[in-house]
């Protein structure tokens with residue numbers, strides 16, 4: 575656990591009791607999420623809270639149905655009290671995860687343990703406007719909640735992982751060219767419609783945060799928190815994490831490596847310039863190599879038809895078509911070259927390759943081949959950063975975002991759950 579508060583913080587309890595109480599509740603829930611089962615004593619040691627505070631918080635959580643007590647078999651009673659462990663009740667609360675990109679759109683419900691209860695794809699791109707697209711999205715979420723028979727009061731909130739540049743603080747999609755959404759207060763609009771708290775994050779940052787904190791990749795390359803995540807889809811986006819913090823840049827637009835220029839590349843990019851990495855290393859780059867899309871004459875965004883073509887090319891790669899495999903490998907190698915430049919600047923501990931292209935072996939091999947080439951100026955003993963494959967989809971990253979914000983983030987009101 576990175577977050578700790580000292581016992582001396584009881585002074586803050588007097589100053590802002592509600593805030594501190596919610597903050598400590600979030601700490602306990604997050605620790606229980608990560609530790610599976612734990613005793614109250616161990617919980618107090620791990621969080622730095624007093625045993626009395628842990629007792630009070632866990633009693634409230636048990637009463638609210640978020641935590642249960644497990645009798646420890648054969649354990650002797652200490653000071654007359656039975657030894658019990660605590661664990662989260664998965665069905666005690668739920669969050670909604672939303673993934674919205676050019677490639678695909680999904681919504682899911684996850685339980686308090688982060689496990690998927692139900693998910694479904696959403697067709698958004700043929701919608702005429704952002705607001706009508708959001709209506710479709712909200713309708714799908716309502717249907718999902720009804721089908722799963724989940725009481726609304728048990729839903730803590732929703733997290734949206736969206737393609738494009740996002741201002742997380744303001745809940746705003748600043749610009750998402752592939753979706754055609756600009757200056758869209760998406761968190762407020764979805765929140766008003768669902769009557770739930772909603773937060774939004776750029777898809778590549780949401781994926782990076784999810785890989786760092788949740789699931790199989792969490793804690794890999796330990797001590798890490800120095801990660802570059804690349805979301806390789808129709809376009810390429812990256813997210814840089816340094817010591818566990820996302821690097822956002824002055825305009826929330828850090829990580830746009832898809833628009834780094836590549837020597838010798840001449841194709842027109844979505845951004846209007848020629849020779850960007852996106853034109854040779856992305857899903858669009860693969861489709862261009864295979865002749866499945868014509869060369870761009872004007873700078874236009876990816877469309878749903880191109881995304882469907884990419885899905886079919888991915889399927890052909892998996893079936894082993896040599897020509898298709900070569901196209902994926904060559905595109906992966908272009909990304910590997912660009913990542914070597916990123917590596918020279920940031921020297922990350924690991925690189926996470928996410929997105930649909932990461933699901934094709936030829937592409938991953940292309941990336942790895944270039945990362946394995948020794949770079950001039952690099953110490954002899956320097957190994958390539960660990961290349962790991964992403965384990966989250968955008969909607970699962972959205973659910974992780976919602977858990978972080980609404981279960982562990984110090985905003986949870988227990989009265990809302992039982993009302």
Ligand SMILES: [Zn+2]
Nearest residue numbers: 833843845850
């Ligand atoms: Zn570009």
